[in-house]
Amino acid sequence: MLAAYATGADADDPLSKLEIGDLEVPAPPRGFVRLAVSAVSLNHHDLWTLRGVGAPPSRYPRVLGCDVVGTVDAFGPDTAEPEALGTEVVAHAVITCGHCDACLGPDETLCRHFAMLTEGPYDGSLAQYCLVPARNIMPVPKGITAVEAACLPTAYLTAYRMLFSKARLRPGATVLIQGAGGGLSTAAESLALATGLRVFVSSRSEQKRQAAAARGVHHVIAAGREAASEVLSLTGGEGVDAVIESVGEPTWATSLRVLRRGGAIVVAGATAGADPPADLRRVFWRQLQVLGSTMGTRSEFRALLATVEASGLHPLIDSVFPLAQAGAAFAKLESGLATGKLVITVA
Ligand SMILES: [Zn+2]
Incomplete structure (x- = not known):
């Protein structure tokens, strides 16, 4: 064969x-x-x-x-x-x-x-x-x-578990997905849009930001210095409920800064570096949750397939x-x- x-x-x-x-x-x-x-x-x-x-x-x-x-x-x-x-x-x-x-x-x-x-x-x-x-x-x-x-089996299952099992997001919740265009980030974006979340996506690339906006992402953010203040201003200073993080060193500081008090960063990758400063004062003072996630269970996979079928997601x-x-x-x-x-x- x-x-x-x-x-x-x-x-x-x-x-x-x-x-x-x-x-x-x-x-x-x-x-x-x-x-x-x-x-x-x-x-x-x-x-x-x-x-x-x-x-x-x-x-x-x-x-x-x-x-x-x-x-x-x-x-x-x-x-x-x-x-x-x-x-x-x-x-x-x-x-x-x-x-x-x-x-x-x-x-x-x-x-x-x-x-x-x-x-x-x-x-x-x-x-x-x-x-x-x-x-x-x-x-x-x-x-x-x-x-x-x-x-579905790897990227979409990983994204499903991050959004719904780890961050426990419900319809109407806010989520920032770091990095636009990749397999995992587009999976998270599609699932979040299909289930009624308010979706922020960041990217360094103007072209990738335009494409994300054309796909219906609610807020497209230029990655970099101004990213955190832009997300905070779009959420009335409150911050987002969760961040989907798979980039690592270049985005970690922003991920910590844009979270609401008690919010969750879910990490399923570190494609651009795995050792950013931890900023522990922010973690404990704002009671942030840092949650690791890898793949998903058989029952989460079944739930993902049902979500795809019910929502009409492609x-x-x-x-x-x-x-x-x-x-x-x-x-x-x-x-x-x-x-x-x-x-x-x-x-
Ligand atoms: Zn076993």
Whole structure:
């Protein structure tokens, strides 16, 4: 089968470790289902794998891709079959042990054996066939295409948990999303707009700010010195209820300054630096909450799919590439110039 995979890791030239070639079709073990893949969206996680950042693969070649939509093709032996053969499904991208205290409790993402597709022993989805735990598959929401549904498992799930589980935002609440245009920030923006939040988005790029305004973002802010005072003046001096933070060092000081008393910064990334000044006086005096967030649970994924179906949300897609041209898609991801998700279709 055709697959896009990492042959190793290179921190400086990650794309040199990306190869597209033939691999054997995998056989599903017990508890797993094989999907005939139709669409996969790319995430920065795939670039980290090529750079050697985070949980290392147990072997190479390692098929890339965390997000997948496909049709049910085969089940492993003695495996419960939640969907019929031929059903089009989207897969929850988090794999956990299923039997520790965290897995049996309300938050499986705290499992010590937490892994994404592509981590540890698990190959990813950028291939004609892939394996996922059978309990991770769910029907594609009505009203969206396979290409759109392939955007949901990582970026949209991460954004859903940040907005609704971590910051506990309700319709009418105010949220600042730091950085416009990326996969996670456009996911947060789409979900926030679709659920009745008042949305502020910041960016250094005039072009990205104009595009965000055209998508219906309520307040578009120029990132930099004046950003905090602008947000404060737009909220009558009060500040926003929450900040969605994935940029890091360049935006952290602003994120702390624009929060209302008791508000929450939810952090799910630090793409531009992970060690900003903490400004602890502001944190305790204004009783700010700093909340880390990674991916989401199966039940949050189910709730996300229901939200997409009920709201009529369509994930924002930058461009779609065939699997044979995955290299061009990765180059666009690395450039940071994409607005929305990059999706790869598999024939
Ligand atoms: Zn567990």
